[in-house]
Amino acid sequence: MTLLITVAGRDFALACSDLRITAEINKRIVIQDEHFNKHILFARDNLNANISFTGVARWRRGLQTINLYDVISESLARAPAGIKLGPLCIHLIDDIEVAFQAPVFRGVDKWLELHLLSRHSAIGVPMIMVISNYRKVAPWSQSGSEDALEWEGAHKGYNIYFKVFADDTDVIFGGSDQFVPDADRTRIKGIVSRGADAFDVSRLASAIIKAAARRTSVIGSQAVSMVFPESGYIDTNLWNRTANSIIGFVPRMVMPNGTMMGPSQFPVQLALITDGYLPRHSLFFRSIVQDAFPRRRDRRLIRRHSKGLAIPGLMGLLSLNLFGQVEDGYTDFGLNSSG
Known part of the structure; x- marks a missing residue:
C-alpha cells in the first residue's frame, strides 16, 4: 500500500x-x-x-x-x-x-x-x-x-x-x-x-x-x-535525464470529451528556462534547476529572475505541443500556431 x-x-x-x-x-x-x-x-x-x-x-x-x-x-x-x-x-x-x-x-x-x-x-x-x-x-x-x-x-x-x-x-x-x-x-x-x-x-x-x-x-x-x-497551469515534477534531453513524465489524463491520454513521456530542453521567469508554484522546471545547478547562488538567481513572461510547466508545454498556444501571460517560445 x-x-x-x-x-x-x-x-x-x-x-x-x-x-x-x-x-x-x-x-x-x-x-x-x-x-x-x-x-x-x-x-x-x-x-x-x-x-x-x-x-x-x-x-x-x-x-x-x-x-x-x-x-x-x-x-x-x-x-x-x-x-x-x-x-x-x-x-x-x-x-x-x-x-x-x-x-x-x-x-x-x-x-x-x-x-x-x-x-x-x-x-x-x-x-x-x-x-x-x-x-x-x-x-x-x-x-x-x-x-x-x-x-x-x-x-x-x-x-x-x-x-x-x-x-x-x-x-x-x-x-x-x-x-x-x-x-x-x-x-x-x-x-x-x-x-x-x-x-x-x-x-x-x-x-x-x-x-x-x-x-x-x-x-x-x-x-x-x-x-x-490558484491561477495558471497544473504542473508536475516527475522527469528523467537522457544523454540528449530531459524527459518529462505525463500522468494519465482524461479530457472533457472523454478522450484519454498517457501515461506518456515528453522531451523538453533545459534552455527553455532562459526565455522568461518561473512562476511561484512551478514544479517541473524548478525541480530540474534544483538538480542541474549545484550552487545555491545560481538557483537563487534563476528563482528570483522576474523579467519577461512566465514559463509554462510540463502541462503548459504539452498544451503548446497539442494546440499550438499557451494561456495569456506565458511565453510560447516563439512556437505558437500563428508563428
Whole structure:
C-alpha cells in the first residue's frame, strides 16, 4: 500500500505519492513495479481535478492485467456530461466495485482509498474528497468546525469525506501513513500554514516519503507531485535525464470529451528556462534547476529572475505541443500556431 500526501495550501493544492506497487507472496513483500502511475488528471465543466490512490493497484482477470488507473480513467470517460462531483463519485465507486468482481479477489480484502483533489473556476479554492473502504473518521485536522464546508456520506462500503478549504490549510495522509512520525506531520503542516510555495512543499513531501520508504518496503523512495495553483497551469515534477534531453513524465489524463491520454513521456530542453521567469508554484522546471545547478547562488538567481513572461510547466508545454498556444501571460517560445 502506497503513501499519499494531499495538501490544501493558501494559493495552491498538491497531491504527492510514491511510485511503488507491491504484492504479498508467501508472507513476503515483493516489489512489482517502481514506476507505477498513481495519478489521473481530468477536467469537466470548469473543474480540474486529480485522483491519486492507495491500496489495490493491479490485478489479473484471466490472462489480462488490470490497472486501477485504467478502471478509474474509463469510468471518468464514460460519466454522463454535466454530472456533478457527488454523483460522479458514486458512479466511480460503482465501476470500481464491478472491476473488483474478478475471481482473484474472492476471500481477499480489497483495501482502497482515493484522494480526489480539485479546483473549480467558480469557487477558486481547493476541494478535497477522500473515498475509502477502510477509513472510519474524516481525515481533516479540524473536522467539525462551524465554519468548515464539509460533507460525509457512504456508498457500497466506502466512506466519503468532502471538504472545501475556503480559509484554512491542511495536509492529509493516506495509505501506509503509520510509517510517518508525528514530527514529520507537524513539520509539513507548519510550512503549509505559514505560506510555503508548492515546490518547497513537494520537496518536503518527497523527503517524508523517502524516509518512510526506509522503514517499510511497501513504500517506494521515489515520489511524484501534481500541483493545482490558484491561477495558471497544473504542473508536475516527475522527469528523467537522457544523454540528449530531459524527459518529462505525463500522468494519465482524461479530457472533457472523454478522450484519454498517457501515461506518456515528453522531451523538453533545459534552455527553455532562459526565455522568461518561473512562476511561484512551478514544479517541473524548478525541480530540474534544483538538480542541474549545484550552487545555491545560481538557483537563487534563476528563482528570483522576474523579467519577461512566465514559463509554462510540463502541462503548459504539452498544451503548446497539442494546440499550438499557451494561456495569456506565458511565453510560447516563439512556437505558437500563428508563428
